[in-house]
Amino acid sequence: MHDATPLIATIVGGLVLAFIFGAIANRLRLPVLAGYLVAGVVAGPFTPGYVADAGIAQELADLGVILLMFGVGLHFSLKDLLSVKAISIPGAAVQMGVATGLGMLLGWGLGWPLTQGFVFGLALSVASTVVLLRAMEERRLLDSDRGRIAVGWLIVEDLAMVLALVLLPAIGGFLGSEKGGAAPAMGELFETVAWTVGKVVVFVALMLIVGKRVIPWTLQAVSATGSRELFRLAVLAMALGVAFGAAHLFDVSFELGAFFAGMMMGESKLSQQAAEETLPLRDAFAVLFFVSIGMLFNPHILVEHPWVVLAACLIIIVGKSAAAFVIVRAFGRPVKTALTIATSLAQIGEFSFILAALGVSVGLISAQARDVILAAAIVSILVNPLLFVALDRWIAKHDADAPDQHPAAVGGHTVLVGFGRVGRRVFAELREAGARVLVIETDEDAVRTLRDSGEADVVIGNAAAALVLAEANLSSARALIVAVPDPFEAGQVVRAARQLRDDLPIVARAHSQECMDHLAGLGASEVIYGEQELAHSLFEAARGDRSPVATSGH
Structure with missing residues (x-):
């Protein structure tokens, strides 16, 4: 018998454990996401027994995020994106600023360096794509005004994090890192910013000018062959190919590349069929995403630094959500919309992990701060479905009491x-x-x-x-x-x-x-x-x- 390769073992182990613990969570009337996260903890290096390959698990999770954002793009037109720009752009910017400031304040209270507090706060400011979109899809809100605002908000955060990941090493050097490296000149920093923004603009322009014509035409041509298998392959090839090309040629995130690929494919009359063809893979890899998060979690941080983890959770669940609620209300949106956006953003995920890992690698944050971010992410992801349940009940009661509904x-x-x-x-x-x-x-x-x-x-x-x-x-x-x-x-x-x-x-x-x-x-x-x-x-x-x-x- 052949020994299982790390890839096969990770896929099989992750899905089997996710099914077992997901079923247990469902039986206990808990969110199934809790079961997936526990499966990841069991498969991770911090618990005895089977240990999956964390690197492979993360790459599989990235595939899930790509397919998920591609599916969102299929149902999200450029018109939808532009219709919420007035609230999504300033809203996301202000909310990220508030969360980053709160993180820096916590870091100052703990005696952390300024740069560590900044990176820590920035990691707490950005929501998880997978968690937010799954909550929206379960409630069929993606095509609603609330869903469009949430997705637009998410795209702005994505763009901000793309810029942050490119500029973080340079900014860290400019502010002075703990490693004592030479700080770059202001001109070099400006050049880095301009180059990064320029590549993003070129990618977006290329997708709007070329992709908007080529992708639907290709899909129509493949459909004319009558082969469903070839059609499915074409959809996946374009989704993954554009995401990969965007990341490697333009330094744009996989998520943003996949979203634009889906949005351009949405111009085709076959977009609904394309969405159906990618659904099974999207769901399977989304499960592996949550398993990969659980594998990163070190339970010892809850014992060693419980109050720091609690403070980080409060920033994510209370501070960030309160800021989002106030911002949405300030734009004149209904309370229900403000509560939905606030609840959607009351968690953190994949970008936070990437940012924390980069921060550790360049010496801007400590391993302790990274573990706190991971622990806070786990807690916030577990709490978020419960917040949505409470929101659903509030909305149901509120609508039932509305004067125009009898x-x-x-x-x-x-x-x-x-x-x-x-x-x-x-x-x-x-x-x-x-x-x-x-x-x-x-x-x-x-x-x-x-x-x-x-x-x-x-x-x-x-x-x-x-x-x-x-x-x-x-x-x-x-x-x-x-x-x-x-x-x-x-x-x-x-x-x-x-x-x-x-x-x-x-x-x-x-x-x-x-x-x-x-x-x-x-x-x-x-x-x-x-x-x-x-x-x-x-x-x-x-x-x-x-x-x-x-x-x-x-």
Whole structure:
């Protein structure tokens, strides 16, 4: 038998341990991210037993971040990015400044050198891409105003960190490092800044001028071959190729390169299919990202310097979030938007680790400060899902108390969960049939027109929550239609609804036979399987029972 290579051992060990501890966390009603992090601690060098290769794990995690940012770019147009620039650019700059200042203040209190306090504070100021985007995707907020602001904020932080990673050695020398190296002249520092900014500008311009035309054209040409395998390969090649080229030719981060690749591919009509093709790999490598974080964690820091770790956590969870909340409110945005942005940024991740490692390598921060950053990151990532749960409950209660929402008065209505592509079509059919409809959706922007026009009653929130379903007045409803695409989310809604009312007709959508069985087992009265219905319609059309034109688009 061949010995497992470090790559295979890391992938297998990471995924298996993540599954085991993720399942345990889910069983204990804890965020599954907690299980992934614990899996990383178990596989790390600071605990006995199996030890995975940390270097390989980090590279696998980088792949996950690349694919994740590529997926975000697919749904994020340049227009969306520019629409939030007025708040994202100054907001991110001020918030990073506040967090960096708080970190420097903590460093001053601990007697650290000025440069160490600066790098420490800067590491606490930038949020994790993976954590933020997973939270947004779970709540389907990426296409909302809140999601666009968060992503725009993230891009500004990304650009700031790209600049910081390039300039940090030079700035450290200018301020005077502990190694006593010669400080560069101000002219050299300015030249470094100008060169770095220039390369970023050239990359962005190249993507907007050339990439915007070449990437969609290539995708269309590959699609014309009829090979799904080749199409999938083309999507991955362009995503990873652009990210790699951006990093090595323009010194732009992998994340930013992948985001622009996705945004340019989003100009193609095949962007939705491209997103679906990358989803499985994105989820798998995102799991390895959290495992890699856990591997870096040294539990001894919690015993040796607990108060320093606590202070760092307070800066991340309280100080940085409070600054973001005040900034968003200062721009006249609603409290719900401000709370969402503040909660999204109440954690740190991959850029913080890169910055801390660079700081140690050039002698700007100590190993102790690096371990504090890692510990604070672990704690903040564990706490962040809990903060989102609290936020969801606050939003559900707030929307339920809103003066323009009185779903309790509704009766004899059909409840529609999900207002995406399928949900909108179902809603149109129901309205044409004269039915009264109540829509449950997490994205307020998606149903704002419905609420403003009075076409339908609207409840904002996660339909799997008992409070949200109660607001929909299921006891008087004629039927419940679950149109959300995710089978696990749909299953939670079906189960919660069935617990509230045994005789309620529940219709759900499915993408496979296994999904059909899953939803039926949880209590769905009828499950519509897309491919099955399509096959039936094609058979009827071919037999002459139905016009092929009449079935198009359904």
